[in-house]
Amino acid sequence: xxxxxxxxxxxxxxxxxxxxxxxxxxxxxxxxxxxxxxxxxxxxxxxxxxxxxxxxxxxxxxxxxxxxxxxxxxxxxxxxxxxxxxxxxxxxxxxxxxxxxxxxxxxxxxxxxxxxxxxxxxxxxxxxxxxxxxxxxxxxxxxxxxxxxxxxxxxxxxxxxxxxxxxxxxxxxxxxxxxxxxxxxxxxxxxxxxxxxxxxxxxxxxxxxxxxxxxxxxxxxxxxxxxxxxxxxxxxxxxxxxxxxxxxxxxxxxxxxxxxxxxxxxxxxxxxxxxxxxxxxxxxxxxxxxxxxxxxxxxxxxxxxxxxxxxxxxxxxxxxxxxxxxxxxxxxxxxxxxxxxxxxxxxxxxxxxxxxxxxxxxxxxxxxxxxxxxxxxxxxxxxxxxxxxxxxxxxxxxxxxxxxxxxxxxxxxxxxxxxxxxxxxxxxxxxxxxxxxxxxxxxxxxxxxxxxxxxxxxxxxxxxxxxxxxxxxxxxxxxxxxxxxxxxxxxxxxxxxxxxxxxxxxxxxxxxxxxxxxxxxxxxxxxxxxxxxxxxxxxxxxxxxxxxxxxxxxxxxxxxxxxxxxxxxxxxxxxxxxxxxxxxxxxxxxxxxxxxxxxxxxxxxxxxxxxxxxxxxxxxxxxxxxxxxxxxxxxxxxxxxxxxxxxxxxxxxxxxxxxxxxx
Numbered sequence: 001x002x003x004x005x006x007x008x009x010x011x012x013x014x015x016x017x018x019x020x021x022x023x024x025x026x027x028x029x030x031x032x033x034x035x036x037x038x039x040x041x042x043x044x045x046x047x048x049x050x051x052x053x054x055x056x057x058x059x060x061x062x063x064x065x066x067x068x069x070x071x072x073x074x075x076x077x078x079x080x081x082x083x084x085x086x087x088x089x090x091x092x093x094x095x096x097x098x099x100x101x102x103x104x105x106x107x108x109x110x111x112x113x114x115x116x117x118x119x120x121x122x123x124x125x126x127x128x129x130x131x132x133x134x135x136x137x138x139x140x141x142x143x144x145x146x147x148x149x150x151x152x153x154x155x156x157x158x159x160x161x162x163x164x165x166x167x168x169x170x171x172x173x174x175x176x177x178x179x180x181x182x183x184x185x186x187x188x189x190x191x192x193x194x195x196x197x198x199x200x201x202x203x204x205x206x207x208x209x210x211x212x213x214x215x216x217x218x219x220x221x222x223x224x225x226x227x228x229x230x231x232x233x234x235x236x237x238x239x240x241x242x243x244x245x246x247x248x249x250x251x252x253x254x255x256x257x258x259x260x261x262x263x264x265x266x267x268x269x270x271x272x273x274x275x276x277x278x279x280x281x282x283x284x285x286x287x288x289x290x291x292x293x294x295x296x297x298x299x300x301x302x303x304x305x306x307x308x309x310x311x312x313x314x315x316x317x318x319x320x321x322x323x324x325x326x327x328x329x330x331x332x333x334x335x336x337x338x339x340x341x342x343x344x345x346x347x348x349x350x351x352x353x354x355x356x357x358x359x360x361x362x363x364x365x366x367x368x369x370x371x372x373x374x375x376x377x378x379x380x381x382x383x384x385x386x387x388x389x390x391x392x393x394x395x396x397x398x399x400x401x402x403x404x405x406x407x408x409x410x411x412x413x414x415x416x417x418x419x420x421x422x423x424x425x426x427x428x429x430x431x432x433x434x435x436x437x438x439x440x441x442x443x444x445x446x447x448x449x450x451x452x453x454x455x456x457x458x459x460x461x462x463x464x465x466x467x468x469x470x471x472x473x474x475x476x477x478x479x480x481x482x483x484x485x486x487x488x489x490x491x492x493x494x495x496x497x498x499x500x501x502x503x504x505x506x507x508x509x510x511x512x513x514x515x516x517x518x519x520x521x522x523x524x525x526x527x528x529x530x531x532x533x534x535x536x537x538x539x540x541x542x543x544x545x546x547x548x549x550x551x552x553x554x555x556x557x558x559x560x561x562x563x564x565x566x567x568x569x570x571x572x573x574x575x576x577x578x579x580x581x582x583x584x585x586x587x588x589x590x591x592x593x594x595x596x597x598x599x600x601x602x603x604x605x606x607x608x609x610x611x612x613x614x615x616x617x618x619x620x621x622x623x624x625x626x627x628x629x630x631x632x633x634x635x636x637x638x639x640x641x642x643x644x645x646x647x648x649x650x651x652x653x654x655x656x657x658x659x660x661x662x663x
Contacts, residue, residue, distance in 0.1 A: 109304055113184055114207040150169065172187045177306055232247070253271075330453060338443070342565055385401065445560070474548065510593075519566045520539055542620065
């Protein structure tokens with residue numbers, strides 16, 4: 001018995017035939033006919049046909065040879081259209097560029113897809129956004145493509161001498177599909193700044209990233225789908241909860257539950273399937289990237305991009321009939337909702353807490369104001385435009401936000417610069433906002449980031465549990481429920497009432513955080529000797545008008561938005577850094593500690609300290625007799641708390657007895 005087993009396909013048909021031919025020889029008298037074993041699904045293209053029962057090898061080999069020759073001719077014809085620009089990038093390029101054959105370049109199929117308004121001029125000077133020398137630069141006007149190779153020699157980090165160097169090469173491939181107005185950027189350097197710089201060179205201020213709902217179209221007509229890597233982005237994205245969950249396995253999508261769609265959006269997916277009769281791999285991410293587990297020639301990369309483009313411009317809804325359909329996709333938004341209830345900094349600002357705004361000051365040079373000490377406040381909202389203010393610490397900047405342009409933000413204060421504390425990674429304020437857009441919360445707590453709309457976490461229709469509302473008779477308590485802060489009169493405000501209540505409680509530390517950049521009006525920390533400490537964040541908002549309580553959802557918009565934003569500080573370490581910064585940022589900062597000491601604050605919020613975090617809204621305009629709009633809004637806010645692994649939302653409202661109207 002003589003058996004040959006082909007476990008995986010050879011890269012060349014000639015090698016496959018050589019392998020088969022050796023086993024096919026039968027010279028010994030007692031040796032039978034050679035047999036071959038292979039898994040059909042793992043034998044691709046040419047080799048696959050050889051193992052079909054009854055196959056005529058002579059005809060198949062001749063046809064395969066013709067296909068190889070035709071493919072090679074097509075490849076050469078495409079590559080011959082690439083021309084050298086009039087001036088090479090450096091003297092080094094002139095010496096080395098002939099050593100690089102375009103036919104030898106086989107990039108990994110991983111592209112960032114950008115929609116372009118207008119056309120792309122590939123004749124513009126192209127400067128690779130990396131260090132090093134350009135050793136190859138070619139353009140094809142016929143195929144609207146550009147190829148660039150760079151080389152960078154740098155000293156090895158593990159030696160102090162200059163004899164040993166690391167030599168790194170990077171590849172940049174740009175392809176523009178004119179019928180779809182889509183720009184595909186394939187590069188070995190996948191930093192956000194690299195993609196942005198390439199786009200700005202070729203189509204300045206005229207590109208936009210595709211949103212997840214649009215990228216999902218690459219799965220159109222892909223049959224027998226099986227996903228083995230799925231990412232789920234927490235819609236809350238802060239608090240104690242995980243910000244991103246990854247599931248891997250042969251059928252990862254089957255582990256996604258319908259309930260996951262309440263708290264998670266789809267982040268990325270990667271799997272395989274059948275497209276146009278061929279087995280493919282396909283993946284995409286919310287960063288506007290699409291990829292396949294494939295290395296191949298430049299012409300085949302361009303062909304793949306064209307195929308993707310035909311799918312991406314088809315606006316019909318795509319259903320995968322898999323667990324992926326349980327996860328909402330961010331959708332492109334073209335107009336603004338009627339009301340914006342809150343604005344929050346991008347999570348990048350919280351990740352890089354030292355980011356600051358540098359304001360020019362003729363007397364004292366550049367004033368540095370931490371971004372986290374600045375408040376974002378909506379000024380005016382229309383369907384076409386939102387104007388919002390960045391204010392606090394002597395800063396007052398109005399920013400226009402529009403969705404009908406590729407650069408969403410504009411302002412008269414364009415000289416402002418944001419940077420880290422040591423001055424690294426500085427950029428203009430508008431450039432920073434465009435790269436890391438703030439989050440804008442609509443009245444249902446759905447969120448807009450740039451031009452992407454993420455749905456509200458409350459989509460199950462479950463009402464808010466009204467028993468979580470503590471009822472207070474404000475008349476008996478001697479409090480004016482229409483007065484939020486002291487105004488110099490004898491009337492007791494909500495702030496004064498709440499501060500007195502917290503001081504009299506078992507809390508060891510009570511912190512008044514009121515002001516621009518606040519995370520809450522009050523923070524109370526109560527030690528627990530046998531378990532995690534208790535951290536309570538309080539947000540106060542006076543009723544807009546009598547009767548008290550009322551059925552006005554307007555009473556809840558602003559304070560609920562503030563509560564949702566404060567979920568970011570469910571982590572004790574982040575909370576400690578914020579409170580200590582507030583103490584040192586302003587004169588008399590220790591006066592914020594209305595109870596307890598700074599030493600106690602450090603001890604209770606030390607690294608590794610366990611804590612349960614709750615958020616309480618104090619709103620006299622609210623009672624337990626909730627109407628549907630109030631209940632839906634509170635249920636959405638409560639879902640943010642749960643997603644961040646905080647305690648359920650609590651409220652302090654009014655008892656049913658109504659107060660008379662003010663004269």
